[in-house]
Amino acid sequence: MADNSDHGDVVLRFLSSIGRPAEAQQYLDLFRSEHPERFAIVHVADAVVRHAADALAVELRYLVELGLEPVLAFGAIEPRSAGRSAERLAQALGPVASRRCPADASEVTAACRDNAIPLVTFEREDGGADARFDAIADLAGALGTRRIVFVTRRSGLVPPGGRAISIIDLTTERDGWLTAGALPSEPQKLLRQIARVIDRVPHRMTVSVTSPLDLLRELFTVKGAGTLIRKGSLITRHLGWDGVDKPRLLGLVEESFGRALIPGYDQRPVLAVYVADEYRGAAIVSPAPLAPYLSKFAVGTVSRGEGVGRDLWRAMEAQFPRLFWRSRADNPITSWYRENCDGMVRFHLGGDAWWVLWRGLAPLEIPLAIEHCQALPPDFG
Numbered sequence: 001m002a003d004n005s006d007h008g009d010v011v012l013r014f015l016s017s018i019g020r021p022a023e024a025q026q027y028l029d030l031f032r033s034e035h036p037e038r039f040a041i042v043h044v045a046d047a048v049v050r051h052a053a054d055a056l057a058v059e060l061r062y063l064v065e066l067g068l069e070p071v072l073a074f075g076a077i078e079p080r081s082a083g084r085s086a087e088r089l090a091q092a093l094g095p096v097a098s099r100r101c102p103a104d105a106s107e108v109t110a111a112c113r114d115n116a117i118p119l120v121t122f123e124r125e126d127g128g129a130d131a132r133f134d135a136i137a138d139l140a141g142a143l144g145t146r147r148i149v150f151v152t153r154r155s156g157l158v159p160p161g162g163r164a165i166s167i168i169d170l171t172t173e174r175d176g177w178l179t180a181g182a183l184p185s186e187p188q189k190l191l192r193q194i195a196r197v198i199d200r201v202p203h204r205m206t207v208s209v210t211s212p213l214d215l216l217r218e219l220f221t222v223k224g225a226g227t228l229i230r231k232g233s234l235i236t237r238h239l240g241w242d243g244v245d246k247p248r249l250l251g252l253v254e255e256s257f258g259r260a261l262i263p264g265y266d267q268r269p270v271l272a273v274y275v276a277d278e279y280r281g282a283a284i285v286s287p288a289p290l291a292p293y294l295s296k297f298a299v300g301t302v303s304r305g306e307g308v309g310r311d312l313w314r315a316m317e318a319q320f321p322r323l324f325w326r327s328r329a330d331n332p333i334t335s336w337y338r339e340n341c342d343g344m345v346r347f348h349l350g351g352d353a354w355w356v357l358w359r360g361l362a363p364l365e366i367p368l369a370i371e372h373c374q375a376l377p378p379d380f381g
């Protein structure tokens with residue numbers, strides 16, 4: 001249980017080994033700060049119970065030891081065996097308390113508050129899968145659930161011949177992935193239902209599809225493991241500081257980088273400021289003699305790994321085909337930058353290794369980009 005600090009330590013060490021220690025702790029703090037019943041609904045596919053109940057039970061026990069009780073759901077995909085699957089998983093959980101509950105928010109909440117994992121079955125056959133997934137959405141809506149995880153045998157939705165998709169943005173990619181042949185039929189059916197659930201739940205929520213062995217990695221790392229499905233962010237573009245809520249923007253940047261900006265940063269000229277809904281993330285592009293310079297790219301710690309950065313990036317690259325920026329060599333985002341730049345060069349500044357990265361620059365301009373990055377005044381104090 002949560003008060004068993006020895007176990008808690010073991011679990012935290014385990015989480016650190018799959019991600020970055022600070023990341024695991026940050027998610028843990030976030031999950032624990034929420035109402036316990038909002039933590040997650042974990043829908044378990046029949047095949048997972050049949051073939052990997054014990055492996056999943058180990059991961060669920062870890063969660064319970066951290067003080068987190070997910071709501072376990074069964075049957076949305078295969079209703080007939082829902083009751084049996086719930087029983088079987090309860091057995092696999094061993095001494096961990098679990099309780100069968102109807103899909104009723106107050107009963108589920110009571111179980112979570114008693115530190116018991118609620119087991120909810122969705123067995124309705126009238127109305128078909130639509131009605132069952134709607135019932136999950138309604139439970140999530142009533143509980144205020146922050147994430148739903150579909151645990152399937154494969155980790156994520158996998159297109160034919162490809163590897164698991166990392167993020168699906170329903171705002172821009174829904175039609176593409178729901179086109180016949182884009183995904184094999186079962187994952188495509190699941191995606192269609194997931195889109196339906198996200199549309200029906202009134203609050204912000206993410207849904208992911210992952211395997212039992214990747215469940216903790218999905219929950220506790222920014223990068224996640226499996227496929228994350230979400231609605232795209234609303235990106236607002238300001239062509240200058242006008243209209244920007246400066247304290248919120250500067251607060252976001254400072255929180256993201258964990259450092260204080262120098263006084264006067266917000267007096268410097270800007271070409272554009274992109275803000276993702278409710279200041280969850282932002283990109284600041286400033287003028288430079290060579291080409292537009294990406295001065296800040298930041299997403300608040302609680303919103304990372306959900307695709308907000310990608311949404312900002314798309315909006316920005318559409319307007320700035322020529323762009324350059326710099327990044328510390330040890331920044332984990334470098335591997336993603338590598339795929340999204342035309343080129344990158346490593347340089348040193350005051351003993352630290354950096355990359356200068358660019359899009360749309362001519363080869364002869366690259367030394368100028370490096371020079372610019374080396375000569376920039378510090379942004380943080």
Ligand SMILES: CC(C)(COP(=O)(O)OP(=O)(O)OC[C@H]1O[C@@H](n2cnc3c(N)ncnc32)[C@H](O)[C@@H]1OP(=O)(O)O)[C@@H](O)C(=O)NCCC(=O)NCCS
Nearest residue numbers: 166256297298299304305306307308309310327332333336
């Ligand atoms: C960099 C940052 C803006 C990314 O924002 P984000 O919203 O978490 O990014 P997304 O969820 O949109 O992910 C975009 C891509 O980066 C990958 N990614 C995100 N965080 C990652 C991490 N910690 N390690 C490895 N890859 C990561 C995602 O998997 C995704 O790749 P994909 O499209 O191939 O699946 C955010 O992590 C941040 O604010 N970091 C601190 C500030 C910073 O370092 N800014 C950049 C300075 S140069």
